[in-house]
Amino acid sequence: MNPPLSSAVAGALCILLSLLIGFSLGATPIVLADLWLIEQAAALRADAGPWIAFTRIGDAPARIGFAAVAVVLLLVRRKAGAAALLPLATLIETVATSGLKLAFARPRPALLDHLDTVVTLSFPSGHAAHNMALWALAALLLLPRRGWAAAALVVPLLVGVSRVVLGVHWPSDVLAGWLFGGGMALIAVAVHDRLGTNPRATA
Numbered sequence: 519m520n521p522p523l524s525s526a527v528a529g530a531l532c533i534l535l536s537l538l539i540g541f542s543l544g545a546t547p548i549v550l551a552d553l554w555l556i557e558q559a560a561a562l563r564a565d566a567g568p569w570i571a572f573t574r575i576g577d578a579p580a581r582i583g584f585a586a587v588a589v590v591l592l593l594v595r596r597k598a599g600a601a602a603l604l605p606l607a608t609l610i611e612t613v614a615t616s617g618l619k620l621a622f623a624r625p626r627p628a629l630l631d632h633l634d635t636v637v638t639l640s641f642p643s644g645h646a647a648h649n650m651a652l653w654a655l656a657a658l659l660l661l662p663r664r665g666w667a668a669a670a671l672v673v674p675l676l677v678g679v680s681r682v683v684l685g686v687h688w689p690s691d692v693l694a695g696w697l698f699g700g701g702m703a704l705i706a707v708a709v710h711d712r713l714g715t716n717p718r719a720t721a
Contacts, residue, residue, distance in 0.1 A: 525711065529704030536697035539690055540622050540641055548690050555689040556629050559682045566633050569680040573634055576645040576677030581608075581652055588656040600659040600710060604652075607706035611651040611699060615644050618698070630685030643687045646678035646695025647702075654703035659710070674699070 542548055562569065574580065585605060592601035616638075624641035626632070638644065650671070657670035678696055681687040 523708070525704045525708035529701040529706075529708060532697045532701030532704065534701075536642060536694040536701065539694040539697070540618065543622070543624060543641065543690065552627075552688045552690050553629075556627065556682065556685075559679075559685075559689075560630055562683045563630070563633070563685075566684065569683040570633065572676045572680035573645065573684060575673065576649045576680070578648075581648060584656070585652060588660060591660060595660075597659070599713065603706060603710050604655060604659065607655055607702065608648070608652050611702040612644075612648055614702070615642060615647045615695070615698065618642055619644070624688075624691070626686055627688050632686050633684040634681075634686050636686045640687060641691045641694060642698055643678060643681050643691040643695035645681050646674065646687075646692045647699035649674035649677045650696045650699030651702045652699075654700050655706055658703065658707045 539548065585608065589601045589604055592598075592604065619639040619641065622641045623639055626636055626640045653670045653674050654667065657667035661667050661670075674696065678692040681692055682689050
């Protein structure tokens with residue numbers, strides 16, 4: 519299987535898994551896992567400062583700033599196609615995630631006091647999806663070897679965990695967000711590689 523096709527298949531599987539979680543939210547294993555994980559997260563709330571900081575890193579202003587830096591770096595490297603793809607793909611992911619929130623209409627958890635202000639629905643986590651899509655795609659486009667891109671996932675992982683610790687998301691929201699955002703990033707980079715404008719090693 520060639521690299522673009524394998525990336526596209528992996529991305530599609532991630533998106534499918536995220537949707538399967540959404541359609542299974544009432545299943546006993548997911549309910550029990552959510553409750554247990556929220557109970558574990560409650561123990562991390564003694565010092566909420568770092569978790570609030572992680573969430574701020576995942577907020578829209580920080581994401582826009584990081585995306586702008588990534589676009590500039592891509593342009594400096596004369597990767598105009600990649601520079602155009604990054605904001606377009608992340609915009610598509612943002613719109614799609616908002617649509618999923620409306621479709622599933624899951625309320626926010628009320629088991630812990632909310633330590634961040636929220637106004638939208640819960641599933642999937644926008645912070646998890648948006649940051650996974652942005653950081654994963656930027657890393658795949660900027661780094662010469664895809665294996666190195668895994669290091670960039672630390673940021674979206676911490677952002678996602680922070681949403682549970684702050685009491686504003688179910689863990690299943692965050693997992694689905696990671697999968698959906700990661701899937702969108704993989705599909706976007708597969709399209710880019712298919713166009714032949716971003717040759718690089720795939721190890």
